Amino acid sequence: MPELPEVETTVRDLKKYILGRKIEDVWSDTYKLIKKPKSFSEFKKKLTGRKIENIQRKGKNILLRLSGNGTLLIHQKMTGHLLYGKWQITNSKWQLKEKGPLEEPVNRFIHLMLWLSGRKMLALSDLRKFAKIEFWDNLELENSKGFKILGPDPLEKSFTFKKFKSVIKKKPKGKVKQILMDQSIISGIGNIYSDEILWVAEIHPFTQIVQLSDAELKGIYVAVKKILAKAIKLKGDSMSDYRLITGKKGGYQNVQNVYQQEGKKCPRKDGGIIKRIKIGGRSAHFCPVCQQLKQ
DNA sequence: TGCAGTGTTGCTTC
């Protein structure tokens, strides 16, 4: 599940490999991934010949800034991830060259490929085909609804405690886990890291924002920064489908404190056994001893 | 074997 640390890792690695390359051709076997423009041939025409001038992240979105004031926006949703390699043409489909850096030379979940200058290739692997691919005119993207609605990014300098408090209090009755995952409040946090953050802060996921003291809010704020920094250092969580663009795994899945640890002992050794409960249709994992619900 | 679980977003429903 690519959340902020996974997307940030991808963007940093992409910068190492594809900056300055030209998009020479585009292939896909799943046109519905491409939401804008709707027609694949039009999409292909828009991208072809453009140079990748910059690469950025906004929340969980990857932005490939292209020459001619265009942007390729990629949202990986659940199981999408980008892979980088050398390429060759085989049986009219583009497949990754065996000696390329990928661990799996042929990945049957690849549904989009960009053929780049220098005989390089960028592929989107997505088992569940939920990913979103869009080409935007830069000005249009800045003014788009999806872009404007995004809350502050925890890695930005402007994400101060004051800022955090002001945005989080927009939904005082909301449960803290859901609020942390709300992209219009804060952008970048999903199910894995919201569980991990609340464990560090020792807050029950069902706690309403209005119930939190200033000290507790500060604890959550500090935990957001701490956990995201740690996860970026470990290059993300590869428990599910996420991989580095080289095909290698990140390391956060080896240090998860509560996420998908149901039935295990709390790492604080307080005697608690990690519980899993449903909140808004998804799982929340927490320790019932150090993360107690108030009254 | 079959079905619940996996989690992001956006749309529909109440």
Added chain:
DNA sequence: CGAAGCAACACTGC
């Protein structure tokens, strides 16, 4: 208006 439910999809694990 806001919250809740569900669909999109395909594989894994019990």
